[in-house]
Amino acid sequence: MMQDINVNPNYVRIFDTTLRDGEQSPGATLTSAEKLEIARGLMRLGVDVIEAGFPAASPDDLEGVRRIAIEVGNPLPGGEELFRTVPVICGLARASKADIDKAWEAIQHAAHPCIHTFLATSPIHMRYKLRMEPEEVVDRIREMVAYARSLCEDVEFSPEDAGRSEPEFLYLVLGEAIKAGASTINIPDTVGYTMPDEFGGLIKGIVANTPGVEQAVVSVHCHDDLGLATANALAGIQAGARQVEVTVNGIGERAGNTSLEEVVMALNTRRAIFGFDTGIDTTQIVRISRMVSNYTGILVQPNKAIVGANAFAHEAGIHQDGMLKEQTTYEIMKPETVGLSRSRLVLGKHSGRHALRAHLEEMGYELSKEDLNLAFERYKNLADKKKVVTDADLEALIEDQIYQSHEVYQLEGLQVACGTMGMPTATVRLRSPDGEITVQASVGTGPVHAAYEAIDAVVGVPNTLVEFNVHAVTEGIDALGEVTVRLMNGQGTIPHRKSPQTEIMHARTFGGYGADTDIIVASAKAYLAALNKMLVALGRHQPAETTLISSPAD
Numbered sequence: 001m002m003q004d005i006n007v008n009p010n011y012v013r014i015f016d017t018t019l020r021d022g023e024q025s026p027g028a029t030l031t032s033a034e035k036l037e038i039a040r041g042l043m044r045l046g047v048d049v050i051e052a053g054f055p056a057a058s059p060d061d062l063e064g065v066r067r068i069a070i071e072v073g074n075p076l077p078g079g080e081e082l083f084r085t086v087p088v089i090c091g092l093a094r095a096s097k098a099d100i101d102k103a104w105e106a107i108q109h110a111a112h113p114c115i116h117t118f119l120a121t122s123p124i125h126m127r128y129k130l131r132m133e134p135e136e137v138v139d140r141i142r143e144m145v146a147y148a149r150s151l152c153e154d155v156e157f158s159p160e161d162a163g164r165s166e167p168e169f170l171y172l173v174l175g176e177a178i179k180a181g182a183s184t185i186n187i188p189d190t191v192g193y194t195m196p197d198e199f200g201g202l203i204k205g206i207v208a209n210t211p212g213v214e215q216a217v218v219s220v221h222c223h224d225d226l227g228l229a230t231a232n233a234l235a236g237i238q239a240g241a242r243q244v245e246v247t248v249n250g251i252g253e254r255a256g257n258t259s260l261e262e263v264v265m266a267l268n269t270r271r272a273i274f275g276f277d278t279g280i281d282t283t284q285i286v287r288i289s290r291m292v293s294n295y296t297g298i299l300v301q302p303n304k305a306i307v308g309a310n311a312f313a314h315e316a317g318i319h320q321d322g323m324l325k326e327q328t329t330y331e332i333m334k335p336e337t338v339g340l341s342r343s344r345l346v347l348g349k350h351s352g353r354h355a356l357r358a359h360l361e362e363m364g365y366e367l368s369k370e371d372l373n374l375a376f377e378r379y380k381n382l383a384d385k386k387k388v389v390t391d392a393d394l395e396a397l398i399e400d401q402i403y404q405s406h407e408v409y410q411l412e413g414l415q416v417a418c419g420t421m422g423m424p425t426a427t428v429r430l431r432s433p434d435g436e437i438t439v440q441a442s443v444g445t446g447p448v449h450a451a452y453e454a455i456d457a458v459v460g461v462p463n464t465l466v467e468f469n470v471h472a473v474t475e476g477i478d479a480l481g482e483v484t485v486r487l488m489n490g491q492g493t494i495p496h497r498k499s500p501q502t503e504i505m506h507a508r509t510f511g512g513y514g515a516d517t518d519i520i521v522a523s524a525k526a527y528l529a530a531l532n533k534m535l536v537a538l539g540r541h542q543p544a545e546t547t548l549i550s551s552p553a554d
């Protein structure tokens with residue numbers, strides 16, 4: 001359970017909304033098994049609150065949140081909870097009884113459930129979106145917060161588009177929400193419009209003028225439309241907020257949300273000026289960043305603060321010279337602090353299963369017997385091909401295995417012929433959901449194209465490849481290759497605005513990930529993973545029942 005702010009007034013709660021606001025980013029669709037793995041990763045990271053989803057959005061969303069509430073939101077059997085924090089599990093609900101009921105249905109089995117309900121308060125939203133008078137908005141907030149409070153002890157209320165709302169009106173609605181039972185009042189800059197001074201001033205005003213504010217925790221939730229989400233969130237904390245809502249890698253609608261790693265590392269690195277504490281184990285940051293990127297198919301830009309591939313790289317000669325003399329000349333944080341020190345795996349290719357299991361457990365992976373056998377077989381294969389197997393290689397291997405473990409169609413084999421002497425040709429061998437094996441050959445402009453054509457001919461779901469990325473997990477010519485793809489359902493469909501009033505996304509995007517020493521195999525795996533997600537989302541197949549590799553609560 002999170003720290004009591006009354007015990008440590010400088011404790012800032014980290015409320016992670018990767019699985020709710022983050023999952024709303026185009027292409028971030030996650031399967032419920034992936035959501036569960038990310039929730040476990042967030043727990044390991046030490047977040048205080050996991051906003052696990054929006055249960056009223058669909059039965060699948062409700063089920064995903066329910067599984068997280070049960071499996072991540074509870075102490076482990078046998079009292080191991082002493083060694084971990086059991087996070088609050090939160091479900092989002094619009095200000096309606098039906099939504100609040102669904103949220104409660106999903107989260108009620110968590111040890112610490114929380115209902116997060118919201119209603120817009122800006123003149124623009126009230127007039128054009130809600131078509132409600134301000135008095136009606138106040139009444140609805142009062143009624144719905146009280147209703148949520150009748151079900152759940154912990155209720156958060158957000159006045160949507162607070163950044164463009166009248167401060168005096170906010171003081172009124174927030175005071176009413178607290179009176180009706182809200183324990184957290186969250187202030188969203190929904191469209192990323194405010195400047196840091198302005199947003200800090202807004203929070204200061206709320207802390208000074210909202211009736212009953214001392215009974216609630218003030219929270220901030222910023223979007224990055226002007227690239228100011230982190231600056232605004234920090235200004236909000238300095239002005240009195242003690243909860244910050246964030247996503248891993250800053251993913252989210254449009255330009256995204258405040259990024260978890262930026263806020264946490266700013267508070268951590270500049271503690272002397274901030275003086276705030278969080279419960280985050282910063283050494284888990286890189287790992288959760290990679291997991292979210294691989295599962296969503298949304299790559300992290302190389303120059304992204306903290307988690308970008310270049311965040312700790314020093315290219316310029318002068319910088320390298322300085323670094324050799326003294327690391328602090330150009331490094332304000334140690335890479336190890338965010339989990340970047342990639343220790344070389346001491347296991348050789350003659351090491352046994354037991355040693356591999358022990359090492360994986362140290363890395364946070366606890367495998368079932370079958371999963372361990374498979375991982376061991378794949379590790380041996382890799383060790384045969386590669387001189388040095390690093391933790392990064394192992395991470396890629398395990399994540400790839402997680403993907404393959406919940407496939408609808410499975411890649412059983414792939415053979416390609418390519419080069420300058422003929423038509424690039426690929427033959428794939430796929431296992432269908434009912435166990436049928438199909439072998440299919442196709443030609444293409446290159447080996448990846450040929451492989452994708454062959455897969456398409458078997459799976460038969462129209463799609464457009466909108467992004468394809470390949471990169472090496474480690475340095476060296478024998479490195480494992482990682483491929484991420486993003487596919488859109490429908491052929492040649494590009495999402496667009498139908499009219500200014502009705503913004504309709506005609507197509508959804510789905511991410512896929514694959515890793516192998518052969519990048520054509522990795523490409524085929526990534527493509528099939530994205531297609532499998534699409535098939536499940538379109539209701540054409542159920543995901544395979546899986547026993548996912550679970551990470552221990554350490």
Ligand code: KIV
Pocket residue numbers: 021118158160161186188189190191221223
């Ligand atoms: O940005 C926003 O306004 C939100 C609310 C639901 C809190 O995500």
Ligand code: ZN
Pocket residue numbers: 021188190221223257
């Ligand atoms: Zn938001």
